[in-house]
Amino acid sequence: xxxxxxxxxxxxxxxxxxxxxxxxxxxxxxxxxxxxxxxxxxxxxxxxxxxxxxxxxxxxxxxxxxxxxxxxxxxxxxxxxxxxxxxxxxxxxxxxxxxxxxxxxxxxxxxxxxxxxxxxxxxxxxxxxxxxxxxxxxxxxxxxxxxxxxxxxxxxxxxxxxxxxxxxxxxxxxxxxxxxxxxxxxxxxxxxxxxxxxxxxxxxxxxxxxxxxxxxxxxxxxxxxxxxxxxxxxxxxxxxxxxxxxxxxxxxxxxxxxxxxxxxxxxxxx
Amino acid sequence: xxxxxxxxxxxxxxxxxxxxxxxxxxxxxxxxxxxxxxxxxxxxxxxxxxxxxxxxxxxxxxxxxxxxxxxxxxxxxxxxxxxxxxxxxxxxxxxxxxxxxxxxxxxxxxxxxxxxxxxxxxxxxxxxxxxxxxxxxxxxxxxxxxxxxxxxxxxxxxxxxxxxxxxxxxxxxxxxxxxxxxxxxxxxxxxxxxxxxxxxxxxxxxxxxxxxxxxxxxxxxxxxxxxxxxxxxxxxxxxxxxxxxxxxxxxxxxxxxxxxxxxxxxxxxx
DNA sequence: ATAGCCAGTTTCGCCTTGCGGAACAACGGG
DNA sequence: CCCGTTGTTCCGCAAGGCGAAACTGGCTAT
Numbered sequence: 001x002x003x004x005x006x007x008x009x010x011x012x013x014x015x016x017x018x019x020x021x022x023x024x025x026x027x028x029x030x031x032x033x034x035x036x037x038x039x040x041x042x043x044x045x046x047x048x049x050x051x052x053x054x055x056x057x058x059x060x061x062x063x064x065x066x067x068x069x070x071x072x073x074x075x076x077x078x079x080x081x082x083x084x085x086x087x088x089x090x091x092x093x094x095x096x097x098x099x100x101x102x103x104x105x106x107x108x109x110x111x112x113x114x115x116x117x118x119x120x121x122x123x124x125x126x127x128x129x130x131x132x133x134x135x136x137x138x139x140x141x142x143x144x145x146x147x148x149x150x151x152x153x154x155x156x157x158x159x160x161x162x163x164x165x166x167x168x169x170x171x172x173x174x175x176x177x178x179x180x181x182x183x184x185x186x187x188x189x190x191x192x193x194x195x196x197x198x199x200x201x202x203x204x205x206x207x208x209x210x211x212x213x214x215x216x217x218x219x220x221x222x223x224x225x226x227x228x229x230x231x232x233x234x235x236x237x238x239x240x241x242x243x244x245x246x247x248x249x250x251x252x253x254x255x256x257x258x259x260x261x262x263x264x265x266x267x268x269x270x
Numbered sequence: 271x272x273x274x275x276x277x278x279x280x281x282x283x284x285x286x287x288x289x290x291x292x293x294x295x296x297x298x299x300x301x302x303x304x305x306x307x308x309x310x311x312x313x314x315x316x317x318x319x320x321x322x323x324x325x326x327x328x329x330x331x332x333x334x335x336x337x338x339x340x341x342x343x344x345x346x347x348x349x350x351x352x353x354x355x356x357x358x359x360x361x362x363x364x365x366x367x368x369x370x371x372x373x374x375x376x377x378x379x380x381x382x383x384x385x386x387x388x389x390x391x392x393x394x395x396x397x398x399x400x401x402x403x404x405x406x407x408x409x410x411x412x413x414x415x416x417x418x419x420x421x422x423x424x425x426x427x428x429x430x431x432x433x434x435x436x437x438x439x440x441x442x443x444x445x446x447x448x449x450x451x452x453x454x455x456x457x458x459x460x461x462x463x464x465x466x467x468x469x470x471x472x473x474x475x476x477x478x479x480x481x482x483x484x485x486x487x488x489x490x491x492x493x494x495x496x497x498x499x500x501x502x503x504x505x506x507x508x509x510x511x512x513x514x515x516x517x518x519x520x521x522x523x524x525x526x527x528x529x530x531x532x533x534x535x536x537x538x539x540x
Numbered sequence: 541a542t543a544g545c546c547a548g549t550t551t552c553g554c555c556t557t558g559c560g561g562a563a564c565a566a567c568g569g570g
Numbered sequence: 571c572c573c574g575t576t577g578t579t580c581c582g583c584a585a586g587g588c589g590a591a592a593c594t595g596g597c598t599a600t
Contacts, residue, residue, distance in 0.1 A: 007550090008321040010587070012558065016283040017326045024347045027354055027380045028389050028405045033576060042560050047578075051278040056287045066577070067405065070351050077294045078348030081340050084297055110297045119298050135298045135337065277579090280558070282587070303547060312589050317549075336548070 015041060016049040023059055024074070029067035084110075087210070087219055088120055090252050094245040095122045095221065102238055104225040107132065107205075109145040110218065111153075116146045119219065131200055131224070138199060141180055142169045144207030147193035148220040151184045152209055173198045192239055193220075197227060204230055206238055208246040213254030221246060285311060286319040293329055294344070299337035354380075357480070357489055358390055360522050364515040365392045365491065372508055374495040377402065377475075379415040380488065381423075386416045389489065401470055401494070408469060411450055412439040414477030417463035418490040421454045422479050443468045462509050463490075472497055476508055478516040483524030491516060 022035055032050065036043050050068055053059040057073030088108070095106040099122040108120040115137035132138070140146030167173070174180050187193045193207040207222040223238050230238075247257065292305055302320065306313050320338055323329040327343030358378070365376040369392040378390035385407035402408070410416030437443070444450050457463045463477040477492040493508050500508075517527065 008318045010318050010322045012282040013286040013322045048278045048280050052280045052283045
């Protein structure tokens with residue numbers, strides 16, 4: 001089927017990965033010579049790879065005992081990946097159910113560097129064109145997803161909506177820091193965010209955040225639909241359904257809710 | 271302190287690790303050009319690294335959408351590492367306590383390729399010399415650690431003690447498959463393994479296994495001491511203490527015990 | 541339809557730089 | 571104290587990694 005895709009394989013990388021794999025597969029920390037005799041690679045070569053892998057902290061070099069084991073860098077990566085995978089796996093079934101209930105698109109997004117980025121998306125079988133793809137970025141201030149997350153961020157992240165970042169996307173986009181801050185208060189009070197044609201004309205979204213065990217808003221989920229389809233009664237239903245789903249997911253992520261609060265811990269604001 | 275240790279850094283490896291890290295750090299699958307514009311590396315180069323990382327299945331290449339994400343190989347490694355780390359972390363405090371109670375060496379070992387390998391070790395402040403180090407391998411049939419694990423392995427692993435592997439280590443080492451099998455029955459019945467001078471003259475060990483949630487004997491822990499120090503009453507105490515500690519650890523590893531059984535699930539033997 | 545654009549793939553020749561044998565140093569055990 | 575073993579450094583060769591640029595194929599906009 002494919003030609004020879006190993007034309008593009010870079011040997012040093014491939015061999016270094018073998019070394020990494022071997023080290024991580026052992027149940028104990030290993031010595032240089034152990035690796036060499038196992039992988040049948042020249043000693044000098046393995047030595048260099050180990051130095052490189054150590055420098056990248058994928059591998060830990062125990063100087064005293066001259067043994068190599070899994071490094072903190074590798075573990076950090078693995079942990080970050082696990083966290084996201086878990087989030088996606090927990091959220092997806094709820095997203096499918098919401099999509100089926102309302103027959104509208106449901107999005108999952110996280111905050112990344114002043115933007116929200118779409119991480120998952122479930123779409124109904126309608127002709128209406130999709131407006132975003134997994135991996136796309138949108139501004140924080142013009143999306144319900146962004147608002148839902150930012151509202152529950154600690155105060156230290158206020159930099160996210162300083163004046164010059166409030167770029168107008170449509171005629172309705174909020175561009176004043178004051179108005180935005182007021183909306184944030186609403187979001188915190190009600191537990192969900194609304195956006196109406198502020199990001200794309202004629203499109204409205206309802207967004208709700210998920211919290212981890214530290215009360216941090218890891219991600220948000222939104223239902224987005226053409227404004228004219230979202231009659232007031234549907235909107236009310238959708239808000240409830242989204243909030244309930246988000247609460248279930250948050251609880252599975254380890255968040256604890258006290259009483260009827262929307263956020264598990266008191267968010268760090270006035 | 272160190273001279274210039276970056277003399278031995280292999281650029282392709284280092285840069286490929288950057289690519290891997292970047293891909294894994296993103297909350298979504300990324301495209302080639304995204305990586306390129308982020309890492310400021312030539313497109314061709316990144317392309318080659320991605321091919322290589324994919325070939326090693328550290329990265330997954332979604333052919334349809336031309337996007338790259340974390341691969342199954344990486345996740346498998348991470349998982350294996352987590353499992354071991356967890357084992358060590360759970361066992362260590364119990365090992366320290368056992369060591370303090372009996373003032374003897376406590377070992378932790380796993381099965382690896384027909385040998386048991388020491389994964390952790392806690393030693394008392396005595397003059398008596400240590401007889402093993404973390405990373406050392408010993409035969410399965412001459413150690414209490416090996417016996418404790420093998421006894422609870424499914425029948426399919428009987429190959430581990432075929433005749434020619436029963437090498438004598440001391441005059442007391444069991445060398446007949448028949449005698450060994452009988453001991454395995456005893457171990458299963460009593461829930462612990464004993465070894466008296468079969469691996470090293472004058473040294474005795476008591477070994478107990480840990481089980482994971484699937485009822486598989488992940489590892490074993492042993493108390494080892496000079497034979498003459500281990501009077502019968504001390505031995506009885508030690509056996510109880512070891513079995514209790516092992517049960518606590520197994521439960522934390524997800525194993526479920528029914529009634530007073532030594533193994534969480536009925537091991538696959540007659 | 542068709543042209544233009546953009547992302548991914550392939551080619552190709554230069555010359556960097558990775559390679560590995562071998563010599564060296566540093567332990568550690570007998 | 572000496573030998574064997576393991577980790578580190580050196581060095582010259584050429585393998586093969588590199589990246590500019592050309593190419594392809596799919597998508598959009600007109």
